[in-house]
Amino acid sequence: MQWEIVIGLEVHAQLSTRSKIFSGASTAYGAAPNTQACVIDLALPGVLPVLNKGAVERAIKLGLAVGAKINSPSIFARKNYFYPDLPKGYQISQFELPVVQGGSIRIQVNGIEKEIRLTRAHLEEDAGKSLHEDFHGMSGIDLNRAGTPLLEIVSEPDMRSSTEAVTYAKTLHSLVRWIGICDGNMQEGSFRCDANVSVRPLGSEKLGTRCEIKNLNSFRFLEKAIDFEARRQIEIIEEGGTIRQETRLYDANKDETRTMRTKEDANDYRYFPDPDLLPLEIPSMWIDQLKATLPELPEARRSRYISEFGLSAYDAGVLTSTRELADYFESTVKQLPAQAKLCANWIMGEISGQLNKEGIEITDCPVASIQLAALIARISDGTISGKAAKIVFESLWQGELNQDVDAIIETKGLKQISDGGAIEKLVDEVLAANAQQVADYRNGKEKAFNSLIGQIMKATQGKANPAHVNAILKKKLGG
Amino acid sequence: MFNASLKQLSDQLAEKKISSTELTTEFLKRIKQLNSEYNAFITVNEEMSLDQARSADQMIAAGQASALTGIPIAQKDIFCAKGWLTTCGSKMLSNFVSPYDAGVIERFNQVGAINIGKTNMDEFAMGSSNETSYYGLVKNPWDLSAVPGGSSGGAASAVAARLAPGATGTDTGGSIRQPAALCGISGIKPTYGLVSRYGMIAFASSLDQGGPMARSAEDLALMLNVMVGFDPRDSTSLQRKVEDYARDLQKPLSGLRIGLPKEYFAEGMSKDVECAIEKALDEYRKLGAETVEISLPNASLSIPVYYVLAPAEASSNLSRFDGVRYGHRAKSYSDLGDMYRKSRAEGFGPEVKRRILIGTYVLSHGYYDAYYIKAQKLRRLIAQDFTQAYQQCDIIMGPTTPTVAFNLGEKSGDPIQMYLSDIYTSAANLTGLPAMSIPVGFGNKNRPVGLHIIGNYFMEAQMLNVAHQYQQVTDWHLKSPV
Numbered sequence: 001m002q003w004e005i006v007i008g009l010e011v012h013a014q015l016s017t018r019s020k021i022f023s024g025a026s027t028a029y030g031a032a033p034n035t036q037a038c039v040i041d042l043a044l045p046g047v048l049p050v051l052n053k054g055a056v057e058r059a060i061k062l063g064l065a066v067g068a069k070i071n072s073p074s075i076f077a078r079k080n081y082f083y084p085d086l087p088k089g090y091q092i093s094q095f096e097l098p099v100v101q102g103g104s105i106r107i108q109v110n111g112i113e114k115e116i117r118l119t120r121a122h123l124e125e126d127a128g129k130s131l132h133e134d135f136h137g138m139s140g141i142d143l144n145r146a147g148t149p150l151l152e153i154v155s156e157p158d159m160r161s162s163t164e165a166v167t168y169a170k171t172l173h174s175l176v177r178w179i180g181i182c183d184g185n186m187q188e189g190s191f192r193c194d195a196n197v198s199v200r201p202l203g204s205e206k207l208g209t210r211c212e213i214k215n216l217n218s219f220r221f222l223e224k225a226i227d228f229e230a231r232r233q234i235e236i237i238e239e240g241g242t243i244r245q246e247t248r249l250y251d252a253n254k255d256e257t258r259t260m261r262t263k264e265d266a267n268d269y270r271y272f273p274d275p276d277l278l279p280l281e282i283p284s285m286w287i288d289q290l291k292a293t294l295p296e297l298p299e300a301r302r303s304r305y306i307s308e309f310g311l312s313a314y315d316a317g318v319l320t321s322t323r324e325l326a327d328y329f330e331s332t333v334k335q336l337p338a339q340a341k342l343c344a345n346w347i348m349g350e351i352s353g354q355l356n357k358e359g360i361e362i363t364d365c366p367v368a369s370i371q372l373a374a375l376i377a378r379i380s381d382g383t384i385s386g387k388a389a390k391i392v393f394e395s396l397w398q399g400e401l402n403q404d405v406d407a408i409i410e411t412k413g414l415k416q417i418s419d420g421g422a423i424e425k426l427v428d429e430v431l432a433a434n435a436q437q438v439a440d441y442r443n444g445k446e447k448a449f450n451s452l453i454g455q456i457m458k459a460t461q462g463k464a465n466p467a468h469v470n471a472i473l474k475k476k477l478g479g
Numbered sequence: 480m481f482n483a484s485l486k487q488l489s490d491q492l493a494e495k496k497i498s499s500t501e502l503t504t505e506f507l508k509r510i511k512q513l514n515s516e517y518n519a520f521i522t523v524n525e526e527m528s529l530d531q532a533r534s535a536d537q538m539i540a541a542g543q544a545s546a547l548t549g550i551p552i553a554q555k556d557i558f559c560a561k562g563w564l565t566t567c568g569s570k571m572l573s574n575f576v577s578p579y580d581a582g583v584i585e586r587f588n589q590v591g592a593i594n595i596g597k598t599n600m601d602e603f604a605m606g607s608s609n610e611t612s613y614y615g616l617v618k619n620p621w622d623l624s625a626v627p628g629g630s631s632g633g634a635a636s637a638v639a640a641r642l643a644p645g646a647t648g649t650d651t652g653g654s655i656r657q658p659a660a661l662c663g664i665s666g667i668k669p670t671y672g673l674v675s676r677y678g679m680i681a682f683a684s685s686l687d688q689g690g691p692m693a694r695s696a697e698d699l700a701l702m703l704n705v706m707v708g709f710d711p712r713d714s715t716s717l718q719r720k721v722e723d724y725a726r727d728l729q730k731p732l733s734g735l736r737i738g739l740p741k742e743y744f745a746e747g748m749s750k751d752v753e754c755a756i757e758k759a760l761d762e763y764r765k766l767g768a769e770t771v772e773i774s775l776p777n778a779s780l781s782i783p784v785y786y787v788l789a790p791a792e793a794s795s796n797l798s799r800f801d802g803v804r805y806g807h808r809a810k811s812y813s814d815l816g817d818m819y820r821k822s823r824a825e826g827f828g829p830e831v832k833r834r835i836l837i838g839t840y841v842l843s844h845g846y847y848d849a850y851y852i853k854a855q856k857l858r859r860l861i862a863q864d865f866t867q868a869y870q871q872c873d874i875i876m877g878p879t880t881p882t883v884a885f886n887l888g889e890k891s892g893d894p895i896q897m898y899l900s901d902i903y904t905s906a907a908n909l910t911g912l913p914a915m916s917i918p919v920g921f922g923n924k925n926r927p928v929g930l931h932i933i934g935n936y937f938m939e940a941q942m943l944n945v946a947h948q949y950q951q952v953t954d955w956h957l958k959s960p961v
Binding site for chain 2: 039042043044045046047048049050051078080082084087088089090141187191224268270272277430
């Protein structure tokens with residue numbers, strides 16, 4: 001039997017506010033335990049939450065970016081359960097009427113575009129951390145993270161493979177960074193995925209029983225966890241078993257998922273509207289203001305790059321993978337509007353290659369877009385060859401000669417000989433010295449032509465403009 | 480001195496006839512002498528109170544005094560006060576010294592009022608007799624065999640017994656007004672949102688409201704002037720223009736339309752209470768007011784609605800008391816679940832547990848719609864009743880409680896009977912309306928009767944005017960049990 005995998009993702013994106021969602025404490029990562037937990041985060045008797053406006057703004061921005069409905073009023077609800085790193089004994093989250101409802105994200109898998117629908121995105125606070133090591137048999141609690149603002153972005157079960165799921169997660173990851181609502185740092189837990197996975201016979205309309213895999217903090221783990229889980233479910237069903245709805249954890253070391261809790265021991269969270277927080281009214285004026293601050297979105301840029309610069313869909317996709325890369329491309333191409341394809345090739349080739357090699361981001365690229373543009377200009381006006389350009393680029397990267405492209409070309413003697421007279425003289429000399437090859441060519445030996453080009457290039461140490469050499473040689477031999 | 484009103488003490492301080500240090504010392508002495516009789520205070524800290532008194536004297540000397548500067552105020556032990564044991568009447572918090580001040584405490588500190596001690600209360604404000612306190616029951620100064628009411632029983636007892644000229648209370652279903660009535664003093668629960676809930680340990684967040692308790696309406700006005708104010712740390716706090724709640728005290732009452740809900744003047748109210756209330760209403764007619772019969776058809780649902788919503792919120796609000804970060808933790812336990820169970824089983828008393836159970840039940844999957852949602856709908860209907868009633872009248876009056884103070888132990892075994900003592904008061908919490916109680920005479924066994932005055936939203940100044948005018952022509956509020 002052929003099986004279809006059905007995947008929905010819940011992504012917890014940590015919002016990039018400086019203070020927490022319901023208190024004024026800092027959200028900075030990595031401080032000494034409990035130094036960033038104020039009386040509100042500690043849930044002392046009598047303290048009350050006050051909503052951080054910046055968190056709401058970020059949620060609205062996401063809603064606008066995915067074409068969702070912004071609910072007004074939106075309601076905060078308490079999710080009640082006991083755990084030591086949950087100081088109030090409830091998490092303030094949203095249940096009915098989340099800030100963001102609906103919307104969709106388009107992904108490209110193998111050149112095919114697919115729309116993934118979003119169910120909702122709601123605001124909530126993060127819990128603290130339980131530390132189970134180094135406390136002589138006791139557990140430690142660090143509440144620095146308690147109250148950190150999260151946007152939980154829930155998709156519909158619209159993905160059909162781990163590749164689609166990873167692509168969706170990457171597209172969303174890029175989007176939240178693009179619109180500046182989340183730093184996307186997965187090591188620090190700023191972007192975490194839970195995957196709901198089920199399988200069903202191909203062609204079936206009915207969804208299978210799903211399992212939720214919690215806390216996948218890398219795209220690789222997301223992919224492997226889904227693949228493992230789908231295989232596990234298919235095996236069980238093929239052996240005549242049934243899937244039990246449960247929450248599972250992915251163990252990266254063993255590359256497997258295992259039961260965390262079953263539906264039977266799931267909590268009854270007793271959601272109810274938080275009486276400490278009034279319904280959140282979001283006037284349309286506020287939404288309009290935020291809309292005006294949104295940058296051009298990746299999808300819009302992608303299609304503009306195709307229509308305006310004639311780039312391929314693939315190139316446009318790569319260049320818009322992050323806002324910083326797209327900005328770099330645009331500021332390069334702005335200076336060379338006619339050379340968009342060349343700019344794209346250089347950024348996707350030399351620049352990206354070098355960045356990857358050194359493990360740095362485009363924002364830390366030692367070659368500024370203006371310098372790259374100067375270099376590309378010298379290629380396109382014929383001053384240097386593509387081969388020489390790589391030498392210039394290397395020199396720019398190393399920061400030599402004040403990163404002055406022309407000075408580098410000059411100093412390194414990389415200029416092409418494009419002077420027709422000079423080349424003609426050289427061609428004559430080479431022809432005179434290679435009478436045999438000239439004769440061979442004229443007798444139909446095409447190969448002899450390349451050999452003559454080689455001789456000429458050698459004589460100029462590769463500096464002659466090959467296009468010119470080619471044309472002149474053809475003229476002379478044809479004559 | 481102890482019989483002087485807060486206003487009179489304020490004048491004496493201003494005229495430098497007495498210093499705050501002297502006044503505070505005298506009250507501390509009196510508390511030391513008499514508290515064992517009433518058990519009105521859980522914590523008294525002479526040093527901290529006297530420190531404040533000395534600062535107040537400096538403020539007075541520097542000409543920075545306002546009405547409450549140097550005045551001793553008894554603080555309900557539900558308000559977190561920095562450096563003070565803050566127990567909420569519970570074993571759970573019997574070791575909790577607050578590291579911060581509640582919004583209300585801050586406002587009293589800013590004007591130089593003295594925290595004269597933390598008053599006893601029903602555990603987590605859950606009770607109507609002050610018998611659920613971990614710190615023991617409180618006695619009614621009018622009759623030591625009677626309850627003082629609750630949950631602000633310590634506050635009411637302290638003011639009635641002249642252990643403090645004024646006290647703070649909190650009112651979730653009647654916890655200011657019912658004890659005020661039973662102890663023969665005055666108390667007001669302002670419109671929901673006027674007094675900051677920050678640092679006021681939550682029982683039922685959508686119903687809780689702090690307010691003053693004192694002997695007269697005039698004293699309440701002075702205290703309200705300090706207690707009311709926007710607090711950005713409380714999202715339900717209202718941002719409004721500052722008012723002087725004493726501004727209308729002297730207004731004549733001619734033309735005032737007093738609404739009398741027929742549902743309140745019916746079966747349930749005892750004869751002695753009815754008699755005192757009728758006399759008070761006669762007094763109002765003499766003052767130029769007219770009375771009109773009104774109807775609050777859904778008011779009878781207040782108690783059932785209240786006992787769904789308040790426990791629902793409480794069950795969640797009290798989850799933070801888990802023994803992990805502060806408060807009581809069981810001495811020995813086998814694992815995390817055991818630690819939670821034992822700490823909470825030991826830390827909470829039976830009434831608190833009962834309400835956590837009720838609240839957990841009504842919020843549970845499958846019951847939520849039938850209880851919580853239904854109760855919220857009825858809550859809106861009750862509010863509509865009042866909106867309609869206020870088209871026919873300016874203010875509503877009735878009894879604060881169906882009977883005078885009952886005996887200690889009389890109802891503690893019967894929660895339903897206990898809950899019914901809030902039958903007239905809880906509607907004001909469900910609707911958020913301001914409501915007060917003033918003493919209007921005595922009933923059976925010479926125990927005080929309270930007149931319940933419910934105003935329209937933000938009409939506190941009018942209510943205080945109505946109460947003050949009555950107190951200008953009667954002397955019930957001046958009667959002393961001691």
